Amino acid sequence: MSRLTDIPAGWVPDLKRLGAFNFRRMDGGWWLLTNEWGRYLMLEEGEFRLFVEGKLGDGDALSRRLGEAGFLRDRMDFGALAKGWLARTDFQRHQGPTLHEFVTTMRCNLACRYCHSSVVDPSRTDTDMSLETAKKAVDFAFSTPSPNLAIEFQGGEPLLNWPVVRFVTQYARRRAEREKRRLMVSMVSNFVLLSDEKLDFLLENFVALCTSLDGPAAVHDRVRPLLGGGPSQARVLELLCRVQKRAAGDGTKSYYKPGALMTTTRHSFPHAEAIIDLYAELGIGSVFVRKLSPIGYAKRVWGEIGYEPAEFAEFYERCLDRVLEHNRKGTLLVERWAFTCLTKVLRNTDPGYMDLRSPTGAVLGCLAYNSDGRIFSSDEGRMADHAGDPLFEVGRVDGTWAAVLDHPTTGALVHASTLDNQPMCDHCAYKPWCGLCPVYNYEAQGNIFGRVPESGWCRTYMGVFDVLMRKLRDPEARKVFDSWLAAEDGRVAVKEGK
Amino acid sequence: MSVKVPKAVYSERALAIAARTFSRRAEVFVEETKTHWVLTLEPRAKEALAALEGDFLNEALSQECRFLTAEFNETIASLQETQALLAARGGEAPAAPVKPDAALEKEAAALMAAVRKGGKS
Structure with a gap:
């Protein structure tokens, strides 16, 4: 988790220069950095220390990478970064x-x-x-x-x-x-x-x-x-x-x-x-x-x-x-x-x-x-009802969409699943890409907010993301992943007649 | 089984939510002194009391922590929640939902009749 207390003892963070970011120390001693713009970097321990302590020269390559990805406060290209944020959170405007x-x-x-x-x-x-x-x-x-x-x-x-x-x-x-x-x-x-x-x-x-x-x-x-x-x-x-x-x-x-x-x-x-x-x-x-x-x-x-x-x-x-x-x-x-x-x-x-x-x-x-x-x-939510708990019912087919949105359960689900409201998620390096299921929390832990540190949901997703991050560092695996995304681009283009 | 916890750490609101979460597992009674809550947990089924107490206090602490996080991030979280709910409604002035006209209703009735004629298979 991304707390300053997780930074190794003896390091002196340069808080004035660091942009807002989350981080995670990965097996093998490297660090994953992510931010709200949806950008990520994988740094070796030495690089991470130079970054945290503000000891990078302005002209060096790592400094440029960090700046472009929005990790340095005095080098934010807000236009480009905001574009990324909008793309990442596009579903919030659906x-x-x-x-x-x-x-x-x-x-x-x-x-x-x-x-x-x-x-x-x-x-x-x-x-x-x-x-x-x-x-x-x-x-x-x-x-x-x-x-x-x-x-x-x-x-x-x-x-x-x-x-x-x-x-x-x-x-x-x-x-x-x-x-x-x-x-x-x-x-x-x-x-x-x-x-x-x-x-x-x-x-x-x-x-x-x-x-x-x-x-x-x-x-x-x-x-x-x-x-x-x-x-x-x-x-x-x-x-x-x-x-x-x-x-x-x-x-x-x-x-x-x-x-x-x-x-x-x-x-x-x-x-x-x-x-x-x-x-x-x-x-x-x-x-x-x-x-x-x-x-x-x-x-x-x-x-x-x-x-x-x-x-x-x-x-x-x-x-x-x-x-x-x-x-x-x-x-x-x-x-x-x-x-x-x-x-x-x-x-x-x-x-x-x-x-x-x-x-x-x-x-x-x-x-x-x-x-x-x-x-x-x-x-x-429907399955929970079948097991005897109708908590997640939000309307009926002869009702209105506005009434479903105004249903108190809808508001509670939206609030409970917004990661900025969740203690551990807020600091998690995987936050830009992750999500929570209030129904899972309710079924497994008794309330829709759940207790993230003990949640099987969280530990499963963390485990999968850890695996994927490790694979991304393997050039052969990365080549395969890129080919999947390229194939999908082609499929979408065909579907849309481009 | 009773346990004393400091009011400086545990709010009444967090204890109430934790008690509700645990309602299937235990009944929770709350009394107070000037500085502490005195909680009495009565399990509904036989279980280790120390584990029950630990779990209950974890739940209360988790709620407390959530309040702090939600308060700290209130602006950005509220903005996202409101934006998502407003967009889902169709924006600030959503268009009235389209209702099927008479011709479509007629078509629907015909489709339904045809399906009924075809039977369950």
Whole structure:
């Protein structure tokens, strides 16, 4: 943490010359410096001491680097630095939420050990969203002011309430066309019930598809069995390949090639390399090594499948090393978490990841529509309700957007997740790129502010950022990271017709 | 189990928030002397009292620390919070939300009917 007491004994800081910055001593004895402008530098111990003690000559290279990046008080180029700050915090000026998560049903045909969504048996059709509620939910989403909207079908398993998926897709497309708003529709599904007819509809209507794949059968089937027992991985792989083939076979749909997400449990630990190899072999192009959160069913089975943040960081590094290895051998495979963080670090822009925002993306960037028409601050907030605590309900589909923003919970979430209000975050070197989840804090520690020094959230993100910072110092890894960002630039340019 | 903590370190507000946070774990009763709070913690389930006391005081201290940080950064934090909420509203004079017109409502009804006809599959 960035307190003067953390500076080695005997150093005499030149407080008049130092700009405002946070710092962290990294393993290996070097120092990471960051500032609110979103700029960073990695200094060796000797360099850091010269900087802190104000002993750098005006003309030397390090002095120039520090000055350009806004670390020296008498060398601020406010125009350039402010431009960076505006780019980094662009989301703070977004007009309303872009991501609208539709829980079309709470039913599911899998019995995942960690299911965050805390789903119910397929017979419970009473948990399906009705068409009337679905229409109101679309109308509500379109009542928010953002010119860009994304509707994401979630569950439960969305394919179990197919009529609502069809209706929402078609109705939202009509509205977007009339109002000249950009709309993206996506679906997170286990694919098990995906028929040819449904796939035709989804591809024809440009619905982006994403599934869950936790790795080889030994890992996946252990935590994601079919309801009533039995393996699901082979079926998921078969369908994933089918969808891939269809999307790849049509140039107009290639942008919508399916994605897959993995969730890390304790059972994943022995299989880091095999998980990454499977993703590389499938040609999906990306893998998201996601942490597990003690929310929903996962909270109940945490003792069996949960882990300490340090264990996750170790696993994450093994996965990232394997990803880098595949890239060096010529396979473009992007690790999404690294990509998200590095977009912030290297490009100083916001990649649109709700968890890593200050204030958080809950309500301001996303809303979750429950199947009964209640609106929650985020999908995690909805899960807390399913576990019996409706604290994160902020409105209803027949209410107004203004009323959601004026809801006391919204104000509390915004305040609790603004990092300048949080003791440890305020001094953290990773502050310019990080964020807090009040729902996580509430579930794990009993209130929305949390106790950051003991928070699993904080320790996990610190661990991941530590890994990424170490990798950034490796020229070979840096080359791969730069290639990911360049590929994304190209993809965005194609999408925007540039 | 009772513990005495100095008023100079722990504010009543921090203790109240900590007590609320711990309400599932323990009942907290507060009495006071001129210089100290006297806290009595009654656990709801059997647990080590020393750990409970330590956790509770950590929570209170964390709240206290948060107040100080939030006070110190009040200007910049409030600016960001207000800016984010105002932008999300659509600016200072947000446009009225667009409501579906009669033609769109008709289209929606037709889509709904078609979907219903198609059944659950």
